Amino acid sequence: MQELGQLADLPESYRADLAAQNLVPLWPSLRSVLPPGTPVRRTRPICWPYAALRPLLMRAGELTPIEKAERRVLVLANPGHGLEKMQASSSIYLGMQLLLPGEWAPSHRHTPNAVRMIVEGEGAYTTVDGEKCLMSRGDLILTPTGLWHEHGHDGDQPVVWLDVLDLPLVYYLEASYVTEGKAQAVTRDAGERAYQRGGVVPSPVFVRADKSYPMLRYPWSEVRAALLTLAADQPGIEAVQVAYVNPETGGDCLNILGFSALMLRPGETLTLPARSPAMVMHQIEGDSEIRVEDQRFLLAPADTCCAPGYVPVTLANRSATLPAFVFLADETPLHKKLGIYEVRP
């Protein structure tokens, strides 16, 4: 590839004249914005072990009352982006949130989409768009763009969950903002029961309720059972994986980030091909080994790690007798909508 001219090749006075007119020559920077073959990725493979994070999160519970925090969260920041950017990848934000018994995190709504993967504790709930969603280990709860949400806790132990948002992207788009609100009235029970059986959905006689997000809570008990059934039914399947979808459309459950759950059979090693989107992995149950570029992470339950796009990721179950379950979040819906999605052989 041909060498292009550098900024230093240009006379100082010419550079000053350009800058005075808010003009920049493209050619000295062309190769850095369009590198040959593979993009520049700031996202580094990083692991956040829960054993190291948990005591620091509990300390935040002692140091900062919920009224002073609104949301008491430690952000899982990728140093490749700079910790202050609060990014796990170019488009994914991750945070571990703590709610203590009796606390309430007030209602608000915002443009970024969020999901919560419940990590520890019982008795907390989140109310999303008037729907009270109980939180239990492994449940996935959606907070799509624009929907009111607040969190409460009637139990007696700390509750922790992993927040996954498309905040870095929405912020970069200069479209991120919040609206504060009052406590919501609970108008219906969690909608998941109406969508609990695969292949059939409610069929209203009159107009179909036009909800963009008909299902807000995906209970882990159902997802786990789906994975075990799939593994038993299709023993030859290359990956025991299910996607969290909108049950009315069968499409992605949110617009920007995609979510799935993977079961690694006892002793199984699975290599996911290099794909353009970055990916986050969170261990729900069991023990895995994850290899990305020159990194090797040993994941125990509640550990979280991430991988940049365009590299293969190898996941291995560290047990020869028990299955391992991993929650995956990635930027696939975004890449597909933008037409930049790639899988490399």
Ligand code: 1HN
């Ligand atoms: C948010 O609204 C929550 O509602 C958690 O629990 C984390 C991070 C950035 C922006 C909004 C929540 C968040 C957030």
